[in-house]
Amino acid sequence: MIVLIVCVLVDYPIRLVKGKEKCSGRVEIFYSSSWGTVCDDYWDMNDAKVACSQLGCGPVVNATTQAYFGEGTGQIWLDDVGCLGMETSLTRCSNRGFGTHNCVHGEDAGVVCESKIGFLLFSSFTLQIM
Numbered sequence: 001m002i003v004l005i006v007c008v009l010v011d012y013p014i015r016l017v018k019g020k021e022k023c024s025g026r027v028e029i030f031y032s033s034s035w036g037t038v039c040d041d042y043w044d045m046n047d048a049k050v051a052c053s054q055l056g057c058g059p060v061v062n063a064t065t066q067a068y069f070g071e072g073t074g075q076i077w078l079d080d081v082g083c084l085g086m087e088t089s090l091t092r093c094s095n096r097g098f099g100t101h102n103c104v105h106g107e108d109a110g111v112v113c114e115s116k117i118g119f120l121l122f123s124s125f126t127l128q129i130m
């Protein structure tokens with residue numbers, strides 16, 4: 001029970017917006033009752049990898065910058081995200097603190113991950129030909 005409460009406090013839900021499929025899009029995080037975006041400063045494959053695994057998607061394909069999936073609205077919640085790649089959620093990575101940033105929505109970060117189904121099919125296909 002205690003573990004559950006700690007997780008709720010540390011891990012905030014994320015979603016991907018405006019992608020062609022559910023495992024790609026602009027990264028948004030739910031904090032303080034509203035969805036906000038992530039700035040692309042120091043946004044790289046390690047950060048995107050954490051977002052992909054938090055969402056239950058397959059491996060990361062790309063970390064997008066400069067509002068590749070369109071500009072979000074409202075708060076920019078995270079900036080200078082520094083993941084090592086094995087964190088279980090984006091908010092466990094170092095950052096400047098919720099809402100502290102020097103960004104505009106033109107810098108919204110996004111990710112492209114393999115969709116889980118595609119990844120599983122690919123994996124089983126690889127197994128079959130091996």
Ligand SMILES: [Ca+2]
Binds near residue numbers: 042043044080083
């Ligand atoms: Ca980073």
Ligand SMILES: [Ca+2]
Binds near residue numbers: 039041079080102
């Ligand atoms: Ca910054």
